[in-house]
Amino acid sequence: MSILSDFLKEVDEGYTVIATSGRVVYANEFMVRRGIIKEEYEGKPYYECFRVLTLISAVAEGLSEKRRIATSFEHEEVEYQADVFPAGDGTLLRLTDITKFKRYERSKKEFVANVSHELKTPIAIIKSILETIIEEEKDEGKRRLLERALKRTEDLRNIVEDLLIITKLESGEEKLHKKMLNAKELVSVVFDMLREIAQNINVELINEVDENTKVYADEDKLNLLLLNLVDNAIKYNKEGGKVVVKARTEKGYVILEVSDTGIGIPKEHIPFIFERFYRVDRSRSRELGGTGLGLSIVKHIALSHGGKVEVESKEGEGSTFRVYLPQSI
Template structure:
């Protein structure tokens, strides 16, 4: 390494390690790494065999990137503890606030409901109806935020079980029956009686509820929804398709982001918070799976969830 480059790398806030490719011996370690007080032995054990990884040493978090060149392997190590601390504080804040809001919102909801049922003056009844509707929306938002918070916490780990998917799908459909009737949409479960899927039943039922709810909500009057399940290679595929309004291509890359809703005008008519699909994606990912979408505007959409089977 030339003197100039050595001086630059010595000053770098990133940790840098260079190993010899042939025998893995250390060619260079910069001072940043020594300042962090991580032992060489510990560090060498954690170096990634591929592009990058994140590791934790003594309550500090590091991102390690790996590059190969002719005779050497270079590792760039970034201290991401401040970022991790911020992310954790943000998650804790959202979880705590949601938790604190849950009780008062449900109290407001039940009082509004009692008043609504007893009220005879049509004018006041209309106001109470609006309070009730908005409270239900807030309840749903808080519920979704709590689900996301629990998925990201220790509770978010998958509890694997062998599950009858048809039974699970029928339960989900039953719980959404009133909503489907209101929208005049028919939901069909096309899964064989003995179809077993290895997954976390509670989480997959939340996932399916969100997909079917969307398929009903963004459908047309008299529309249809199908829930199917089949094997594809090492995966079980859970598929929800609809005859709804579809999703414009340019929005598809973003619909799994938190609070993302497709164009403002149709979102105003059809209410929601934009958290449903981020919950779906999160649940698929913690199963080691993925979600795919196919959609055509004005014709409908198909969401496929791939759950690896071991």
């Protein structure tokens, strides 16, 4: 026991044990040194000891619901991750200083935002120069080469545009223009945009959304969200497969569901597919022209609307993506 308490004294994380009665049994040095708990904590109720409101609510929830709670907060310019675990007769709280990690995350995002912004203009210039030369080029061979260069420039522009959209949504800079939209119509617009690609690989598009389903959202953003989900559902499908879109209302949310009968996503990849540039099968994705930004856009659009996105998938059988959007105004 003394080895353990020596370890907890030195360790660079905070630990606190709270009994079912709500009294604090133990807190390590970190908790006191960082000013998160009062020095005189022993045997006192946790809500009198913690100096951070977020922790009081997290512990209250952990004690009453007996499940793991994860949250984060800032205290005296330090950012913390807090995890509350049910343990024995009470609850264990663990605090981790995530300031460096958050700073790194922010600088990574800023870097991507700056680079994307700087690339936008040169790419647009190259594209317009190539278009002009192609028009004037008489030599068939040279024109084919220039057309290839133009296609690659367009791919590059699309990547930069996707990154800029993600950056803006993430920073909250992008203002949403929400209004009541007809979900069935939205889906049929997206189907029309992708019908040719679907027909080329013999995939059937089925719009099962009820005519009366309304969704309160930004039209362009929701169109982009559906476009990415339906594009994936076609691209990762099988010859003769199906894509079905449904919608339902549940507990204050409109749930849009895009299902396919495609290749599915192996379980171990599911936690990562919403990350930027993540692709399950790189060679297949490259062949299909994917960069791995689509689902990141989907996630950020759902989050910026106060919603979320979930996925269920079975390898070899297909996938279902569910987007939850709050119904209220």
